[in-house]
Each structure stands twice: as C-alpha cells, then as structure tokens.
Amino acid sequence: MQSPTIEICNLTKKYGDFTAVDNLTLSIGKGEVFGLLGPNGAGKSTTILMLMGLTEPTSGTVQVCGLNPVSQPIEVKRRVGYLPEDVGFYDDLTGPENLIYTARLNAIPDKDAEERAFRLLERVGLDGEINKKVGKYSRGMRQRLGLADVLIKNPEVIILDEPTLGIDPSGIRDFLGLIVSLSREEGITVLFSSHHLHQVQQVCDRVGIFVKGRLLAQGDITSLARQLFAESEEQNGREYGLEDIYYRYFEGGERNEDNSDSA
Numbered sequence: 001m002q003s004p005t006i007e008i009c010n011l012t013k014k015y016g017d018f019t020a021v022d023n024l025t026l027s028i029g030k031g032e033v034f035g036l037l038g039p040n041g042a043g044k045s046t047t048i049l050m051l052m053g054l055t056e057p058t059s060g061t062v063q064v065c066g067l068n069p070v071s072q073p074i075e076v077k078r079r080v081g082y083l084p085e086d087v088g089f090y091d092d093l094t095g096p097e098n099l100i101y102t103a104r105l106n107a108i109p110d111k112d113a114e115e116r117a118f119r120l121l122e123r124v125g126l127d128g129e130i131n132k133k134v135g136k137y138s139r140g141m142r143q144r145l146g147l148a149d150v151l152i153k154n155p156e157v158i159i160l161d162e163p164t165l166g167i168d169p170s171g172i173r174d175f176l177g178l179i180v181s182l183s184r185e186e187g188i189t190v191l192f193s194s195h196h197l198h199q200v201q202q203v204c205d206r207v208g209i210f211v212k213g214r215l216l217a218q219g220d221i222t223s224l225a226r227q228l229f230a231e232s233e234e235q236n237g238r239e240y241g242l243e244d245i246y247y248r249y250f251e252g253g254e255r256n257e258d259n260s261d262s263a
C-alpha cells in the first residue's frame with residue numbers, strides 16, 4: 001500500500017505553558033482532499049506552519065511526501081504549495097508578471113514559465129485579466145491568482161489556510177470547484193483549513209474536527225456526527241448531524257429550532 005502523503009504522529013506545539021497543538025495524529029493519502037475544520041484559535045495555522053517547516057514541533061513527528069520538514073524544509077517547500085489567508089503579490093505587476101516572477105524563483109526556465117503562467121491563468125479563470133495590475137484585482141481574483149501561483153511549481157500537495165476569507169458567494173463557489181477539479185484531475189493532495197463547515201462539507205473527502213489543539217473526530221462527513229454524538233443520540237433518541245457539530249464545537253451551545261438554519 002502507498003504510504004500517506006502527509007503523516008502526522010503525536011504532534012505537539014507549545015508556546016510557553018500554552019499548548020496550541022495537542023498530540024495530533026493524522027494521515028492524509030495521495031489525491032485526498034482533507035478538511036481541517038475548527039473555530040478560530042483551534043491550532044490549524046500552527047499545524048500548517050509545522051507541516052511547512054516554518055515552526056518546529058515541541059514533540060512528535062511530521063512527514064510530508066516522505067520528507068521531514070524540520071530537517072528538509074527546502075525540499076518540502078519545493079513539493080508543497082502553501083496558500084495563506086492573504087497572498088502577497090507585487091501590486092504594480094500584472095497577473096502573468098507575478099506568476100513568471102514566482103516561476104523564476106523556483107528555477108523554472110523563462111520559456112516554460114511564460115507558457116505555464118498563461119495556462120494556469122486560464123485554469124483559474126483569469127485569462128481575461130492578463131493586462132490588469134494585481135493592485136486592481138478583487139479579493140476573489142487575488143485568491144485565484146494565489147492558486148495559480150501555488151500551482152506554477154507543479155506541487156504534489158497544496159495547503160490552503162482559510163482561502164475563501166472575504167470572497168463573495170459566487171467567487172467561493174468557483175474557487176471550491178477549482179480545488180475539487182485539481183485534486184480529481186491532477187491527483188494533487190489538498191489540505192483545506194477552514195472554520196466554514198459548509199465549505200469544507202462541499203469539497204472534502206474526509207474532515208478532522210479540530211478544537212483547542214485537539215483532533216476530536218475524523219472521517220467522512222456522515223460518520224463525524226455519529227462519532228461525536230453517539231452518547232447524546234442514545235440519550236435523546238434523535239439523530240445528530242453537521243449543524244449540531246457546528247453549534248456544540250464552534251458556538252459552544254446546542255442546536256435548537258431557533259438557531260437551526262444559521263450555520
């Protein structure tokens with residue numbers, strides 16, 4: 001059997017006395033779209049920083065594409081594309097100019113870089129905007145350019161940290177559709193970190209519920225509620241679902257008829 005693309009084992013990160021990530025164990029297979037779902041402050045970004053070799057674990061191990069991000073951070077960055085909440089671009093350059101710049105930084109020859117930049121702009125639906133300076137892009141356009149920027153080096157894995165923040169609903173739909181097709185058509189492994197239950201539900205094969213540094217449950221969407229609410233279901237005789245997860249773990253309350261459609 002193929003070994004997992006991302007393998008996290010008993011991973012802990014402490015900042016002084018505060019534990020941001022607490023004994024996390026998780027495997028993500030090749031081509032899988034995995035959602036790391038948790039409220040603000042759960043430890044999602046800290047986990048991503050450890051996967052990228054940008055901060056060191058306090059204890060435990062991480063492997064990405066068979067590499068150790070602590071001792072091989074450059075090799076990891078070569079194979080993993082990371083899209084943060086807000087990507088920094090040169091605002092006075094156009095989309096293609098920004099992408100070609102990234103390609104050069106990744107040692108891609110100029111001729112290939114240009115061809116790849118235009119192909120990716122088409123892939124993310126920005127081919128109609130090639131002469132526009134990025135400073136004039138909308139938030140959704142910047143994120144789509146961010147995705148192209150991540151893809152220019154042909155990564156095996158892409159890690160997206162709250163990528164839809166500030167994008168309008170139709171932009172979000174397009175962006176999520178793109179992520180799914182990338183995974184399906186190109187076999188890219190995707191780690192999608194978000195606090196939006198419904199977005200994660202739309203695109204992810206498997207989801208981990210991450211709260212206060214701990215992974216409470218993981219699995220496909222339908223099995224999550226069962227894992228988290230088995231006892232309550234037995235006591236109350238009703239079926240629990242995703243909305244219940246949202247209210248209990250993200251809002252700190254329980255779902256009732258007054259709030260049942262606002263997640």
Ligand SMILES: Nc1ncnc2c1ncn2[C@@H]1O[C@H](COP(=O)(O)OP(=O)(O)OP(=O)(O)O)[C@@H](O)[C@H]1O
Pocket residue numbers: 015018020038039040041042043044045046047162
């Ligand atoms: N450098 C740091 N020093 C001290 N505490 C930190 C540091 N970085 C993060 N934390 C704390 O660790 C916890 C987890 O933060 P993290 O950013 O990983 O959460 P998150 O799930 O990504 O949330 P958000 O979506 O709000 O960024 C938070 O309580 C945060 O305040």
